[in-house]
Amino acid sequence: MTDAISSFLEATMRTATPLALAALGETIVERAGIVNIGLEGVIIAGSFGAAATAGVVGISGAFTAAVMAGLACTALLGILIITLRAEQIVAGTALTLLALGVTGLLYRTIFGTTGVALTIPTAKPLVIPVLSSAPVVGRAVFAQPATTYAVYVLVPLVAWWVSRTRAGLSLRAVGESPAAAVAAGVSPDRIRWLALMFGGALGGLSGGCLVLAQVGTFAEGMSAGRGFIAIAIVALGRWAPLRVALAALLFGAASALQFAFQSLGWNLPYQLFLALPYLLTLVALAGIAGRHAPPAALGRGWVRSS
Amino acid sequence: MIEALRRSALRASGVLIRWIILVAAVAALVATMTAIVGYDPWVALGSLWHGSLGTQYAVLSATLVRATPLMLTGLAVTLAFTAGLMNIGAEGQLLAGATAAVAVGLATGQSASRLVTVPLELVLGGLAGALWAFIPAWWRQRFGVLEVISTIMMNFVALYLVGYLVRGPLQEPLHIYPQSEGLPAAARLPLLAAGMRLHWGFPIAVLCSLALWWALRFTAAGFRIRVLGMNPDAAVSAAQIDVRRTAMRAFLASGALAGLAGAIEVTGVTYSLYENLSPGYGYTAIAVALVGALNPLLTAVSSILFGALEAGAAAMQRDAGVPSVLASVVEASIILLLLAFRELRVPGSVLRRLRAWRPTASDRASATGDSMSGRS
Numbered sequence: 001m002t003d004a005i006s007s008f009l010e011a012t013m014r015t016a017t018p019l020a021l022a023a024l025g026e027t028i029v030e031r032a033g034i035v036n037i038g039l040e041g042v043i044i045a046g047s048f049g050a051a052a053t054a055g056v057v058g059i060s061g062a063f064t065a066a067v068m069a070g071l072a073c074t075a076l077l078g079i080l081i082i083t084l085r086a087e088q089i090v091a092g093t094a095l096t097l098l099a100l101g102v103t104g105l106l107y108r109t110i111f112g113t114t115g116v117a118l119t120i121p122t123a124k125p126l127v128i129p130v131l132s133s134a135p136v137v138g139r140a141v142f143a144q145p146a147t148t149y150a151v152y153v154l155v156p157l158v159a160w161w162v163s164r165t166r167a168g169l170s171l172r173a174v175g176e177s178p179a180a181a182v183a184a185g186v187s188p189d190r191i192r193w194l195a196l197m198f199g200g201a202l203g204g205l206s207g208g209c210l211v212l213a214q215v216g217t218f219a220e221g222m223s224a225g226r227g228f229i230a231i232a233i234v235a236l237g238r239w240a241p242l243r244v245a246l247a248a249l250l251f252g253a254a255s256a257l258q259f260a261f262q263s264l265g266w267n268l269p270y271q272l273f274l275a276l277p278y279l280l281t282l283v284a285l286a287g288i289a290g291r292h293a294p295p296a297a298l299g300r301g302w303v304r305s306s
Numbered sequence: 307m308i309e310a311l312r313r314s315a316l317r318a319s320g321v322l323i324r325w326i327i328l329v330a331a332v333a334a335l336v337a338t339m340t341a342i343v344g345y346d347p348w349v350a351l352g353s354l355w356h357g358s359l360g361t362q363y364a365v366l367s368a369t370l371v372r373a374t375p376l377m378l379t380g381l382a383v384t385l386a387f388t389a390g391l392m393n394i395g396a397e398g399q400l401l402a403g404a405t406a407a408v409a410v411g412l413a414t415g416q417s418a419s420r421l422v423t424v425p426l427e428l429v430l431g432g433l434a435g436a437l438w439a440f441i442p443a444w445w446r447q448r449f450g451v452l453e454v455i456s457t458i459m460m461n462f463v464a465l466y467l468v469g470y471l472v473r474g475p476l477q478e479p480l481h482i483y484p485q486s487e488g489l490p491a492a493a494r495l496p497l498l499a500a501g502m503r504l505h506w507g508f509p510i511a512v513l514c515s516l517a518l519w520w521a522l523r524f525t526a527a528g529f530r531i532r533v534l535g536m537n538p539d540a541a542v543s544a545a546q547i548d549v550r551r552t553a554m555r556a557f558l559a560s561g562a563l564a565g566l567a568g569a570i571e572v573t574g575v576t577y578s579l580y581e582n583l584s585p586g587y588g589y590t591a592i593a594v595a596l597v598g599a600l601n602p603l604l605t606a607v608s609s610i611l612f613g614a615l616e617a618g619a620a621a622m623q624r625d626a627g628v629p630s631v632l633a634s635v636v637e638a639s640i641i642l643l644l645l646a647f648r649e650l651r652v653p654g655s656v657l658r659r660l661r662a663w664r665p666t667a668s669d670r671a672s673a674t675g676d677s678m679s680g681r682s
Contacts, residue, residue, distance in 0.1 A: 037454060076642075079646075080642065080645055080646060084645070084646055086645040086646065087645070089392055089454055090592070090596070090641065090645060091642070091645050093394060093454075093589075093592060093641075094592075094593075094638050094641035094642045094645065095638075095642070097589055097592075097593075097634060097637065097638035097641070098635065098638030098639060098642065100634065101631055101632075101634035101635035101637075101638055102635055104629070104631040104634070105339070105343060105629055105631050105632055105635055106343070108629040108631065109343040109344065109629065220631075224462075225458065225459070225462050228455055228458045228459065231455055232455050232459075235452075235455075269470045269473075269474065271466040271467070271469045271470035271473075272466075272470070274466050274469075275462065275463050275466040275467070278459040278460075278462040278463050278466075279459075279463060281455070281456075281459045282441075282445065282451075282456055282459050282460075282463075285445070285449065285451040285452075285455065285456065286445055286448070286449040286451055
């Protein structure tokens, strides 16, 4: 039983890492007043960037490629929604469709459609001595790929940056009231560009992490809605980095449940577990209703009447 | 009505000119992309033409067959977007409709006649689509959950539900393939004529487009939907519109159209239920509706253009070996180009009405948590 719990926790951390990375980036983007519905596309671009380069430039090079792919995607979105002021949600949806299509096209062109799965070297877990032998949680927390440790560092750093620095204050001002930000001498467009690119870098990294630290292959559409789930995680974490990281952990646990139930031999349809993160998203979004307002200037369409 | 038709025709002629530019742009895009990924662009364009509009067979058995679900889901998106509802869930609603139609068709098709079974399948398919849309609509009104996210989540849930059903309760009797038993003849939509694959679903879709155009333009309910989409605050204060009820009805009708698309696809084309039933019709529908400038009649025409693109892409894969996923790259590029052109104020600005949703700079400046977030 202890074994089952400890491997469940390990799987939880592993599946939560890419979600946490993407959601942390999206937190900053949304604090600047933008909803990046194209995050799903950014993640698949990152996955493809990593998968296409890992064999040539090695694992750290592939992580860099993933970040670059994420940045390229996001730059396209930024031109549309910040420079040209196009509608955020339609532009983001189109970016997702474009990225899913382009990665699929390139994948089939470069690697063919032979049905043989591409094998990609994966990042080995960095085992921290002593700490990793702690009972139950030891391996889950201290025997993970480098990206998980990056999350440990980034989350408190970003939390501190948003709430305690002058730049963080500017970011929040742009998200809450661009007019006030302008009055204070801050350029909303500049802040939004920087925030969006930060989100793009982390989104790309999240996609790279999916390939290089989790599955070790690429498949068309392998992001499987993680970008949308990350956006839900941001809302569930009420736009605060620490709570967002905890929410990502909850979703990691939901995905890891399928492995746990398999090992316990429970006879439930596996589609139920595959659908679980999406169902959880629906329930979680309803659960946070009315408790905490999003950034006031967060771009959106239909307004609910009271 | 005549006057409105005349004005529509005038506006449509403007849109048509843009479409010609668009078709040229698509041809250029396809040629460039096939050349980049290493195929002969002329061969690719040739098979694209041949497989879509080049022969009578291609039009009647590929393009229009492919256009039918795109027309209905495109209308679903048109209706939702007109009301300012971001329903990205046509894909899931389509699957819900397909599932309901197959379930009822297998249950009654053996004993009841076609005149009873087929209408029952289509009605229940529409209802199932509306039910699938009801959850995000209700979530939106009860809890303020953004429908963009919830409808996408419902798409995944629908996909896994179909995956479970075709390996469980609805699996074919031999339990070998992950698909349902084929529908009996009495549960199938008849073909329009022998020797072609086009079925009665196409005229039904065209009728739906006429009906939606009429309803949006000439009925009180349609007026309420349009006002809601243009300015929800004005809808409440000036037009005394019950926003919640109007939005809910528009969302349900949108889901019903997508559900009908699914029911027609299984009863007219595939005759059975399986997971990959839809190659993303519900997502392509967004491009269809935007190219159709959110006008139901233009959306119908635009769905035929997209049907031609997808049918042509399938032929391109068969004849020239170009991956058909190219079609979705072209579709996404079209949406992005339209958005960019609209904002650049160049002649392609066909989406004027969409501007209503986008908060202007002054809206953003004066936005309070109340009016923008929808929370009180």
